[in-house]
Amino acid sequence: MPTNGSTVIIPHNVTVSISSQTGLTINIISMRVYGTLQIGSSINSSLTTFTFQYPVNIMIFKGGVLRDLTQNHRWFVLSNTIITIYNGGSFISSQPTTLISNTNNSTATFNSSISGPYTITVDLQGKIQKYSSITFAPSESGDFGLNSTWLGGLAPTVDRCSPDDGGCNLIIPTNFNITRENNQSTINGVNVYIYGLFEISSWASYLFLYPMHFFVYNGGVFQDSTINGFYFRINTSINIYAGGLFVTHSPSYIISYIEKNTTISQIVLNDSKIYGPYTIVIDNNGIIDNNGSSSLSTSITTTSRCNAGTLLTSSSYLAVLTVPFYIIMIIHRK
Numbered sequence: 001m002p003t004n005g006s007t008v009i010i011p012h013n014v015t016v017s018i019s020s021q022t023g024l025t026i027n028i029i030s031m032r033v034y035g036t037l038q039i040g041s042s043i044n045s046s047l048t049t050f051t052f053q054y055p056v057n058i059m060i061f062k063g064g065v066l067r068d069l070t071q072n073h074r075w076f077v078l079s080n081t082i083i084t085i086y087n088g089g090s091f092i093s094s095q096p097t098t099l100i101s102n103t104n105n106s107t108a109t110f111n112s113s114i115s116g117p118y119t120i121t122v123d124l125q126g127k128i129q130k131y132s133s134i135t136f137a138p139s140e141s142g143d144f145g146l147n148s149t150w151l152g153g154l155a156p157t158v159d160r161c162s163p164d165d166g167g168c169n170l171i172i173p174t175n176f177n178i179t180r181e182n183n184q185s186t187i188n189g190v191n192v193y194i195y196g197l198f199e200i201s202s203w204a205s206y207l208f209l210y211p212m213h214f215f216v217y218n219g220g221v222f223q224d225s226t227i228n229g230f231y232f233r234i235n236t237s238i239n240i241y242a243g244g245l246f247v248t249h250s251p252s253y254i255i256s257y258i259e260k261n262t263t264i265s266q267i268v269l270n271d272s273k274i275y276g277p278y279t280i281v282i283d284n285n286g287i288i289d290n291n292g293s294s295s296l297s298t299s300i301t302t303t304s305r306c307n308a309g310t311l312l313t314s315s316s317y318l319a320v321l322t323v324p325f326y327i328i329m330i331i332h333r334k
Contacts, residue, residue: 002026002028003026004026004027004028005027005028005029006026006028006029007028007029007030007031007032008028008030008031008032009031009032009034010031010032010033010034010035010036010037010064011034011035012034012035012063013035014035014036015035015036015037015038016035016036016037016038017038017039017040017041017069018037018038018039018040018050019038019040019041019047019069021047022051022053023050023051023052023053023076024050024051024052024053024054024056025053025054026054027053027054028054028056029057029153029154030057030058030059030152030153030154031056031057031058031059032059032061033058033059033060033061033064033065033066033089034061034062034063034064035063035064035065036064036065036066036067037058037060037064037065037066037067038067038069039066039067039068039069039070039075040068040069040070040071041069042069047070047071048070048071048072048074049070049071049072049074049075049076050070050074050075050076051075051076051102052075052076052077052078052081053078054078055077055078055079055080055081055122055152055153056077056078056081056082056083056152057081057082057083057084057152057153057154058082058083058084059084059086059160060083060084060085060086060089060090060091060116061086061088061089062086062087062088062089062165063088063089064086064088064089064090065089065090065091065092066083066085066089066090066091066092067091067092067093068091068092068093068094068097070097073093073094073095073096073097073098074097074098074100075097075098075099075100076100076102077099077100077101077102077122077128078101078102078103078122079101079102079103079122079123079124079125079126080122080123080124080139080151080152080153081120081121081122081151081152082119082120082121082122082151082152083119083120084116084118084119084120084134084160085114085115085116085117085118085119086116086117086134086165087116087117087165087166088116089115089116090113090114090115090116091110091113091114091118092112092113093110093112093113094112095112096109096110096111096112097109097110097112098110099120099122099128101122101126101127101128102126103122103125103126104125104126104127105126106126106127106128107128108120108128108129108130110130116134117132117133117134117165117166118130118131118132118133119131119133119134119135121135121137121151121152122151123137123139123151124139124140131169133168133169134160134161134165134166134167134168134169135168135169135170135171136150136151136155136156136160136161136168136169136170136171137150137151137170137171137173138150138151138172138173138176138178139151140176141176141177141178141196142177142178142179143178143179143181144178144179144180144181144182145180145181145182149178156168156170156187156189157186157187158186158187158188161187161188161189162188163188163210166188166190167187167188167189167190167210168187168188168189168190169189169190169191169192169193170189170191170192170193171193171195172192172193172194172195172196172197172198172220173195173196174195174196174219174220175196176195176196176197177196177197177199178196178197178198178199179199179200179201180198180199180200180201180206181201182201182203183203183204183205183206183207184206184207184208184209185206185207185208185209185210185212186209187210188209188210189210189212190210190211190212190213191212191213191215192212192213192214192215193215193217194214194215194216194217194220194221194222194244195217195219195220196219196220196221197220197221197223198214198220198221198222198223199223199225200223200224200225200226200230201225201226203226203227204226204227204228205226205227205228205229205230205231205253206224206226206229206230206231207230207231207260208230208231208232208233208236209233210233211232211233211234211235211236212232212233212236213236213237213239214237214238214239215239215241216238216239216240216241216244216245216246216276217241217243217244218241218242218243218244219243219244220243220244220245221244221245221246221247222238222240222244222245222246222247223246223247223248224246224247224248224249224252225249226252227249228252228253229248229252229253229254229255229269230253230254230255231255231256231257231263232254232255232256232257232282233256233257233258233282234256234257234258234264234282234283234284234285234286235282235283235284236256236281236282237279237280237281237282238279238280238281239279240274240275240276240277240278240279241276241277242276242277243276244275244276245273245274245275245276246273246274246276246278247272247273247274248269248271248272248273248274249272250269250270250271250272251268251269251270252268252269253266253267253268253269254266254267254269254280254288254290256282256286256287256288257286258286264285264286264287265286265287265288266288267280267288267290278291279291
């Protein structure tokens with residue numbers, strides 16, 4: 001029997017039913033469902049609704065099923081709740097199910113059959129949101145890597161934001177400040193929607209391991225606090241809309257790459273504040289379009305070693321870039 005603070009895992013081919021009249025009265029950190037989780041009972045007609053007494057973080061992975069068997073198909077949920085259905089996972093009910101927030105009595109109704117990817121969130125104000133994607137949103141301002149920063153109490157680590165599941169979307173709401181305290185991004189956060197502040201902290205440079213797309217909306221700020229700038233994988237973009245702001249230091253570099261030791265091109269940003277509308281797009285070939293101006297350079301790799309993040313310029317070379325264990329020289333194309 002799980003106790004407070006437990007993580008519950010339901011394996012493939014295993015069915016677990018929660019059919020207590022009082023609802024779920026255990027404060028569980030998370031529930032990972034690979035088999036079947038049934039809420040309610042097909043033989044207990046007196047269980048008309050279901051109440052979650054604590055916030056829940058339910059993850060339905062490939063092959064997993066979340067099934068509603070309550071009679072009236074009404075679930076009462078608390079703030080700081082998230083239900084995530086991954087690719088290959090599903091939610092099943094005999095009719096649409098209504099979620100009711102215990103915080104402010106707001107409601108949201110969900111179809112009787114849902115296939116992943118899909119996310120349901122209940123924020124700290126009790127507002128219920130639903131997304132046709134794997135989506136993470138913060139519950140408070142803070143460090144990106146802390147579980148306490150995110151709704152549901154778990155950060156979007158690589159196992160919950162995996163390329164195998166198509167990555168995930170990150171939402172930084174208005175009045176939220178999120179800082180990434182690391183030197184590389186190991187999650188496949190396909191889209192980052194910025195309405196508040198999203199800051200990449202002050203390492204020498206920051207490496208994104210997967211393609212990313214940043215959307216900075218009115219009032220939103222995307223801040224580069226690194227020393228040298230960003231290494232972006234191909235197929236990446238920064239989209240700054242009217243009223244949005246991209247903050248850097250001057251000069252700051254954006255470098256495209258395919259592999260860690262093979263850079264393609266770079267641009268230098270000499271403005272510390274870039275206001276929208278403005279776009280920076282890296283295509284499949286690594287060409288960087290800086291708001292309509294393209295840049296492509298030829299790279300030469302040597303086997304010399306030096307510290308990661310150093311960047312030098314000279315009249316002969318467009319740049320000399322160092323990444324772990326390699327020096328990469330990028331020269332002008334003739």
